[in-house]
Amino acid sequence: MFSIFYLNNLAFTKILGESWIITIQWELKMKASGYNGQMELNNSVIIITRKGFVARSTHGKNEKQIPLNSVQAIDWKEASSLTRGFLKLIISGAIEGRQTATSRTFDAHKDENTVVFTKNEMEDFLKIKNAIQEDLAKRGAPSETTQTQSFSKADELLKLKQLFDDGILSEAEFNAEKSKILSN
Numbered sequence: 246m247f248s249i250f251y252l253n254n255l256a257f258t259k260i261l262g263e264s265w266i267i268t269i270q271w272e273l274k275m276k277a278s279g280y281n282g283q284m285e286l287n288n289s290v291i292i293i294t295r296k297g298f299v300a301r302s303t304h305g306k307n308e309k310q311i312p313l314n315s316v317q318a319i320d321w322k323e324a325s326s327l328t329r330g331f332l333k334l335i336i337s338g339a340i341e342g343r344q345t346a347t348s349r350t351f352d353a354h355k356d357e358n359t360v361v362f363t364k365n366e367m368e369d370f371l372k373i374k375n376a377i378q379e380d381l382a383k384r385g386a387p388s389e390t391t392q393t394q395s396f397s398k399a400d401e402l403l404k405l406k407q408l409f410d411d412g413i414l415s416e417a418e419f420n421a422e423k424s425k426i427l428s429n
Contacts (some may be wrong), residue, residue: 275376277369279362280329281354286373289313291334293360309357311336313380321374322353324364332370333359334377401426 275286283291291311317337324330331353360369370426402423409419 275361275369277360277366277373277374279331279360279366279370282360283362284332284370284373286313286376291316291373291377291403293358294300311358313377314384316377316381318381319374319377324362324367325366329361329363330370331359331361332374398426398429 255394274288277284279384282293282295285294289312291313293309293311295307311334315337316334320331320333322330333353333356336358351360361371404424405414405426407421408414409416414422
């Protein structure tokens with residue numbers, strides 16, 4: 246017979262008449278509020294919410310839940326006294342747009358997987374960043390991306406689309422090549 250019940254952060258398990266096994270259900274919970282939204286890390290889920298005028302004017306009122314194991318990398322920019330910083334989640338299956346060095350921070354304001362913060366708010370975001378990096382290291386994923394890694398698929402898809410638009414590729418050829426790129 247197998248029995249299990251939970252009380253607060255404790256799990257009580259009993260297997261075939263054996264003695265009770267008590268385990269602690271540890272919950273990692275971190276919160277950070279930024280300029281254009283809030284980010285929360287709960288065990289295996291990252292929640293991005295948009296509260297406040299600036300957040301709602303750029304993203305609307307919403308809540309996005311992202312499983313921690315779908316985060317493939319992060320993009321981090323520290324805030325200074327003159328510029329805002331950001332924490333961007335690179336999600337598996339997402340295609341990143343082309344960015345220049347100057348547009349990186351500006352584009353972060355519009356990205357749905359990014360929260361922008363000031364220097365005063367940076368400490369809380371740094372804790373979340375470090376926790377995500379620890380999880381990435383456990384999974385063997387890169388902790389931060391370089392622009393060449395982030396945009397290689399996007400570049401290939403843009404070139405492919407241009408060939409299709411120019412009439413060089415048929416729709417069948419375009420779809421076949423697109424499938425190959427996305428499956429890699």
